[in-house]
Structures are given as structure tokens and as C-alpha cells.
Amino acid sequence: MRLEQTSGRPAERPKRDRAATRRRLLEAARDLFSEHGYDQVTVRMIAGRAGANVALVNRYFGSKSALFGEVLASESVLPHVLEGGTADLPRRLAEHVMRQTHPASASPVSSILDRSQGNPEIQPIIRRHLERVLIDPLTGLLDGPDARLRATAAAFVLLGSGSVRRVLGLADLHEADPAELTDRLITMFEAALAPRPLPTSPEGEGL
């Protein structure tokens, strides 16, 4: 009774294509959430961009927040950053942050998380996603004590760069020498992730 075709060959898609419409809605939602954040995007905007009717959002996803959850579930925040062991991890994290400073290469989910943190309705969704794709894998990657704390400290920098991008804008970041900013981020991630806190500089080292 479903749309399972009984024949072996792929049937011609009908003009009315549930799967395709659903996919278009999901992609439209991803793009819009990524650009404007959850609260600023209306279901009518999503339907409009997908070329679909508003009611289909609720028909296919149940609610706006459920659609948001599906968008997050369908994407991964840190594509390859967490693969490859810990040797080069601070550098890979730093380069990930640098990548987010160019909208063209920023990952949609990073932008979504940057821009959608306000609404309490989706806070548990965001929290679970962040733990699932960032905190938990990163914790698992780390040896030594306090792995979860160290992963959380690294999240300070990752999420903080998002706040800075959104609130302060990209101008300051683009004026900087990318190599130097990368190096600075690497040492910040090293300080966050080190098994034990790194020794602090002698007081008064000139800043």
C-alpha cells in the first residue's frame, strides 16, 4: 500500500513525488536555518523556497521544531575533524574554525548552531546534537584524565568563535593574518585539551 513498486526496475517518478518534496523541504530548511537561525525562519519561508505548500511541512515533519531536529540529524558538524587521532587534533580544530570564517566553506550545521541557540523549544535538540557529534566523540578521542572537561574546554573555543562571528562580525577576523590566527587557535586548543593544565607563564610576561 506504500509507494513500493512491485516491479524490479525503478518506476518513473510521478509528478507528485512525496520523497522529492520532503527532500526539498529539508534542504530549504537547512539553508534557511543556516542563514538566519531557527527563530527568524518561518514555515512559510521554508515552503516558499522549496516550492511546496505550507501545510506539507506539518504533514511531513509534524512541526517546525521536529523539522529542525531532522535537519540537524541529517548533517554532521565536524566532517573530518574528529577523524585521524589526536596527534594533529588542535590543528584540525583550528583549521575548522578558520573555515567557518568564510561563509562559502562554512558547514551549514555550524551556522545553524551559531544562530539558533535562543529558543528554549529547540534547546534540548541542540544540546543532544552537540553532545552526540562534538562532546562525546571528542571525549572518546582523548586519553588521560578529565577527558570530558577537556572536550568541553575545547567547545568554549569552538562555540565562542561562532558567537564572535555572529555578534561581532567577520571583519576583525578577515583583517588578521590567517596563519597567525591559526597558530593562536592551535595553542588555545592545546591548552584546552592538554591532559593536565599547561604551565602558566611567569606573571607579568608582557601582554
Add this chain to the structure above:
Amino acid sequence: MRLEQTSGRPAERPKRDRAATRRRLLEAARDLFSEHGYDQVTVRMIAGRAGANVALVNRYFGSKSALFGEVLASESVLPHVLEGGTADLPRRLAEHVMRQTHPASASPVSSILDRSQGNPEIQPIIRRHLERVLIDPLTGLLDGPDARLRATAAAFVLLGSGSVRRVLGLADLHEADPAELTDRLITMFEAALAPRPLPTSPEGEGL
């Protein structure tokens, strides 16, 4: 029936007291914005807590967003953190972050900024405030090159800790040894603020 005639001493406040009402509205707004963030607070909630009529919000402040701006302007984010030179600065910043992890001692404005970053209507207000009370003073405090970039890198950690608090919650932070987390934050701020990027660890140092 005037009991209090005009006299030399400060007259009794009238039952209808513009200044006091305004102040109550401002304080109610500060508390509510701090607890729930801009979007989640309605002008009716503010008026209710202040024991005032809704229309007075607009009469005295013009609009909800203007009231928000006044709240920010009336408070300082980093009370004494930026006073006292650079010698102990990373430690003072780290301790400021630690203080925010206990709601009782968190500064209202930090909470407001944590929770109100989504709405584009107030984004310029937040941006200006953050530059005025954080980025600019911090930049001025730093010697050496790239002062503004280094201040921005420190803002990564400051704002990131806010995101983590709001999204991930305080549980992970409270489970940690405060002294160790403080030390870790100190080294992270040192890495952010150092005149030149600190040397990176030899690759493969065990994480």
C-alpha cells in the same frame, strides 16, 4: 488637606513617581532578560514584574528593543576584570568565567548576552555594547602587535563559555575541579593574548 507643604527638605515622592516607575521597569527588564533572554521576555512580563502598566514601557523607553539597550548601557559586563593592568589578566579573565558558572554570582549582563544573541533587531545593540565594554578596553590594555585580534581571540573563550553554559548546561562544569578548570582557562587566555602565538607542542604529544 495638604500635610506636606512646600518646604526646604526633599519633598515626599508623589504617589505617581515617574522616576521610580522607570527604575522599576528597568530593573525588572534586567532581571528577566538576564534569566530568559530577549526573545522570551514580553513587555507584559516586564510590566507585570515592575507592577506597572504595559503602555509605560513604550512611554518611557520607546520600544522593547530600546529598553533592552538601556539595560545594557546601565550595567557593566566585566566589573573589575579589566582594571589592574596585564600582569594578572589571564587569571582575572579565567576567574570571571568561573564566576559565571554559579548563577548567584554571575553578572546580569553576561547572562543577558549569553541568552539574547539570536534576534537581529538587537544585534547592533549587542555588538556595540560588546565592543565598548570588552573588545575596545581589552585591546587598549594590550601592548605589542595585533592587539585587537588578540582581544577577539580572548572573546572566543569568554563568549564560548557562555554558549556552553546555555546550551550544554552547568553540570559538566560543576563536576570539574574548579582549580584545574581555572588553570586551564588561564593558559587558554594566555594563548589568546600572547603578543605572538605561543610555540605549539611537538606533534603527537599525548592527548
Add this chain to the structure above:
DNA sequence: TTGACATGTAAACGCGCGTATACATACTCG
């Protein structure tokens, strides 16, 4: 005392939102 003004109140406006309902049309298959 009285009239003008400052302050506070009550009620509604207009809007956009997420969502639900009732209907229309394309497709499938006996």
C-alpha cells in the same frame, strides 16, 4: 479652588506566527 499637566490605566489594533481543516487533483490498480 481650579485648571493644566503628569502619570497611570484599559482596551484594542494589526500583524505574523505555527498549525489545522476542508477541498482539489494526480496517480495507482482492480
Add this chain to the structure above:
DNA sequence: CGAGTATGTATACGCGCGTTTACATGTCAA
């Protein structure tokens, strides 16, 4: 074909929001 269903559409509901308007009442000076 023709019934039955999957898919899409048009429209409205109900609500809460920020804001505005019209009015009431306390205050103070002349």
C-alpha cells in the same frame, strides 16, 4: 474505466506579540 488513495492546495483558526489610542486620575501651581 473508475473507485480509492496519495499528494498538493487554499484558507482560516487561534494566539500572543509589540504597540497605540482614548481615557481616568493624581499632582501642583496660580
